[in-house]
Amino acid sequence: MLNAYLSDVGDGLCMAIRTHMGETVQIDCGSTVGYWNEKCGEVAFEGLIRILNRLSDPNILVLSHFHLDHYSGLAYAASPAAKNVPNLSIQRIYCPGVPAFSLSQAFFYAILTINLRILGDETGIPGYELFNLVTKLNGGSPPTLKTVFQGDSIDINGSVLTVTWPPRSIANDTAVAKVVTQAIELFNEAKEVDEPTKKWHTYLQEKQLFDRYIEGELHEFRPYKEQTNTLPKFAPRKLPQVVEQANWALRRAANRLSLCFFEGKGEFLFFGDVNRKEIDTIINNLLSSGISIFGLLVTPHHGTRWSNMFLNMQCERAASSCGQRLFPFLRSDFKKISRSHHVTWLSGDLPFVNCLGTWLIFP
Numbered sequence: 001m002l003n004a005y006l007s008d009v010g011d012g013l014c015m016a017i018r019t020h021m022g023e024t025v026q027i028d029c030g031s032t033v034g035y036w037n038e039k040c041g042e043v044a045f046e047g048l049i050r051i052l053n054r055l056s057d058p059n060i061l062v063l064s065h066f067h068l069d070h071y072s073g074l075a076y077a078a079s080p081a082a083k084n085v086p087n088l089s090i091q092r093i094y095c096p097g098v099p100a101f102s103l104s105q106a107f108f109y110a111i112l113t114i115n116l117r118i119l120g121d122e123t124g125i126p127g128y129e130l131f132n133l134v135t136k137l138n139g140g141s142p143p144t145l146k147t148v149f150q151g152d153s154i155d156i157n158g159s160v161l162t163v164t165w166p167p168r169s170i171a172n173d174t175a176v177a178k179v180v181t182q183a184i185e186l187f188n189e190a191k192e193v194d195e196p197t198k199k200w201h202t203y204l205q206e207k208q209l210f211d212r213y214i215e216g217e218l219h220e221f222r223p224y225k226e227q228t229n230t231l232p233k234f235a236p237r238k239l240p241q242v243v244e245q246a247n248w249a250l251r252r253a254a255n256r257l258s259l260c261f262f263e264g265k266g267e268f269l270f271f272g273d274v275n276r277k278e279i280d281t282i283i284n285n286l287l288s289s290g291i292s293i294f295g296l297l298v299t300p301h302h303g304t305r306w307s308n309m310f311l312n313m314q315c316e317r318a319a320s321s322c323g324q325r326l327f328p329f330l331r332s333d334f335k336k337i338s339r340s341h342h343v344t345w346l347s348g349d350l351p352f353v354n355c356l357g358t359w360l361i362f363p
Helices: 038-054 068-077 104-122 130-137 175-193 195-206 209-215 241-255 276-288 308-312 332-336
Strands: 003-006 013-018 024-030 060-062 092-096 144-148 153-156 159-165 260-263 268-270 293-298 314-320 338-343 350-355 358-361
Touching: 003 038, 013 038, 013 068, 024 038, 024 068, 038 068, 060 153, 068 130, 092 130, 104 175, 104 195, 104 209, 104 241, 159 276, 175 195, 175 241, 175 276, 260 276, 276 308, 293 350, 308 332, 314 332, 314 350, 314 358, 332 338
Parallel strands: 024 060, 060 092, 092 144, 268 293, 293 314, 314 338
Antiparallel strands: 003 013, 003 350, 013 024, 153 159, 159 260, 260 268, 350 358
């Protein structure tokens, strides 16, 4: 990898990497400013513009997981509120696969339904689903979409990203499955008492979106509404308590299945939003493969997650996309395994350059 750029977007992630072959990979594009409001998407969109001004236009989008703080900038860019939106040319999208277990399909629909309950049809976004958002930003040209799992490789014109998480399947009695099950139970309670939640859930099921996602056939999916200019602008609103509870439970569950990967033999390591148990598993697998030294580490969950397993690894630079709300929970431990730990809340945007194997940060 030649360059990396982390935009300061508060408690979210909007970053890109540029390979030695000149390909730019956009990794997420979202923000949370305190909590979801109309500024979140705009902040992430502005972060994307700064990346485009610094690096070349992205050819590939990697989405770590389906949380608004990781793709709200794309939603904003596709809405009528966005001005001077650049034409993108994203050819491929990579997303984490949904591991096989008894509630895989229910979990997928619950996650997307909750996102829609927050965004709803008040945003002016007909292509709410990621594939359609990117198609619109591409000027109507649809990208290809591929779900990836642990062990898969993403070949970007010779630069290889190796996926370390999520697994292809999880047992029903594992900690992850139990967290997912509890979240789905809360979601089902919300669906029974909240009509909009029930409406979106029914719509997604009717469109068989899960099967299309798994099979990579989202190009056949069409938005719920075709016209954007007649839809009202987004207006922040208070959600029913039961919906809020389901949202946070699903967020915690999805974090544990977010996408993690590394590039080459140790130039770049991305940890997504996984929790300690997943961190332990990932690091154990890396160590068993003889990989323990990295140039640039993007810390898990905005720098708030730590495991002592990290003490078996070394990196030249650690970087955390962390805002005001999460900064009090930032782990200082990453200084133990790196020459320096950089945080967007303290330093603003973080542009890194790999110069002959040495990672430098430039103003």
